[in-house]
Structures are given as structure tokens and as C-alpha cells.
Amino acid sequence: MARSSPNIIITGTPGVGKSTHCEQLAEATGLKHMSINQIVKDRNCAEGFDDELKSWIVDEDKLLDAIEDEVKDGGYIIDWHACDIFPESWIDLVVVLRCDTAVLYDRLSGRKYSPKKLEENMDAEIMQVLLDEAREGFAEEIVVELQSNTIEDVDTNVERIKTWVENWTRDTAPATS
Numbered sequence: 001m002a003r004s005s006p007n008i009i010i011t012g013t014p015g016v017g018k019s020t021h022c023e024q025l026a027e028a029t030g031l032k033h034m035s036i037n038q039i040v041k042d043r044n045c046a047e048g049f050d051d052e053l054k055s056w057i058v059d060e061d062k063l064l065d066a067i068e069d070e071v072k073d074g075g076y077i078i079d080w081h082a083c084d085i086f087p088e089s090w091i092d093l094v095v096v097l098r099c100d101t102a103v104l105y106d107r108l109s110g111r112k113y114s115p116k117k118l119e120e121n122m123d124a125e126i127m128q129v130l131l132d133e134a135r136e137g138f139a140e141e142i143v144v145e146l147q148s149n150t151i152e153d154v155d156t157n158v159e160r161i162k163t164w165v166e167n168w169t170r171d172t173a174p175a176t177s
């Protein structure tokens with residue numbers, strides 16, 4: 001069945017500003033912020049914990065089962081550092097947030113990550129791992145790369161995505177009558 005509201009993934013390396021964008025976007029658009037980190041914890045979708053990286057190892061099948069009923073109806077802003085596990089048919093827009101290396105370093109240093117985790121995340125951003133993943137997993141025309149260095153960037157990005165949502169709703173949503 002066609003969705004009456006779009007589903008958007010906001011992805012990118014930890015620290016680029018996903019949660020910040022999702023919260024503001026949810027307020028601006030009325031779409032719901034779905035934090036996958038939170039869902040993994042709340043709905044027991046982890047298959048283990050990586051002690052070295054201090055992060056959950058996600059059972060992807062369990063996660064998809066846990067969110068499918070909600071997401072298939074549309075209206076979600078999905079907040080996660082990976083995007084290629086989500087079926088293409090669920091998703092209308094993939095936003096990959098990017099950040100300058102020095103800015104990201106400062107943000108991640110503030111998080112007290114282990115040196116290994118910090119280095120892995122910095123490498124991922126420099127090598128544009130998440131952008132490549134998005135481009136491999138989804139049609140080129142639905143993948144958008146946006147900068148997230150400053151607060152002004154957040155405002156501009158939120159406005160831009162809000163306009164996209166309004167256009168999608170006008171042009172794509174099924175007629176209600």
C-alpha cells in the first residue's frame with residue numbers, strides 16, 4: 001500500500017549531527033523521530049555487546065521485524081549510522097550528513113570514546129564510508145549529502161528537507177478522497 005507520508009533516513013558517522021537534525025526535523029515536519037539506538041535497547045534487538053568498542057551488535061533481522069509494522073505506513077525519520085540494512089522499498093529519501101575532520105574530532109573527543117573507537121569513526125568519515133554505503137544501497141536520486149559543521153547548517157538542512165517533505169506529500173502521497 002502506498003505511504004501517505006515519506007520515510008527518511010538520516011545517516012552519517014557518529015557525531016555528525018544525526019540526532020540534532022532528527023529532533024529539529026521532527027518538530028518542523030511532524031514526522032516521527034525513530035532512534036534505532038533506542039529501539040535496539042528498548043526492544044532487545046542486540047545479539048551482543050562489543051566490549052572494546054562499547055557498542056551493541058545489532059541483530060538486523062530482529063530489528064527490521066521490530067519496526068516493520070510502523071515504518072511501512074510511513075512518516076518516520078530514521079536515525080542511524082548505517083542505512084544499507086533497510087529495504088529500498090521502505091525509504092523515500094536518504095540524507096548523509098558530513099562533517100569536516102577537525103570539527104568531528106572535537107565533537108567525538110568530547111564523548112570520551114576509546115582511542116580505537118575515535119580512530120575508527122574518524123577514518124569512516126574521511127573515507128566517506130556511510131556515503132558510499134548509501135549510494136550502493138539506494139537509487140542515486142534519493143541520496144543527498146549535506147554538510148553539518150555549524151548550527152546554521154542545521155537550520156538550512158532542516159528547511160531544505162522540510163520543503164522536500166512538502167513537495168513529496170503534494171506530488172507522491174495517494175489522494176485521500
Ligand SMILES: Nc1ncnc2c1ncn2[C@@H]1O[C@H](COP(=O)(O)OP(=O)(O)O)[C@@H](O)[C@H]1O
Pocket residue numbers: 012013014015016017018019020021107147148149150151152153154
Ligand atoms: N551542525 C552542527 N553544528 C554545531 N554543532 C553540532 C552540529 N551537529 C551536531 N552538533 C553537536 O555535535 C554533537 C553530536 O551531535 P549528534 O546530533 O548527537 O550527532 P550524532 O547523532 O550523529 O551522533 C552534539 O553536541 C551536537 O550539539
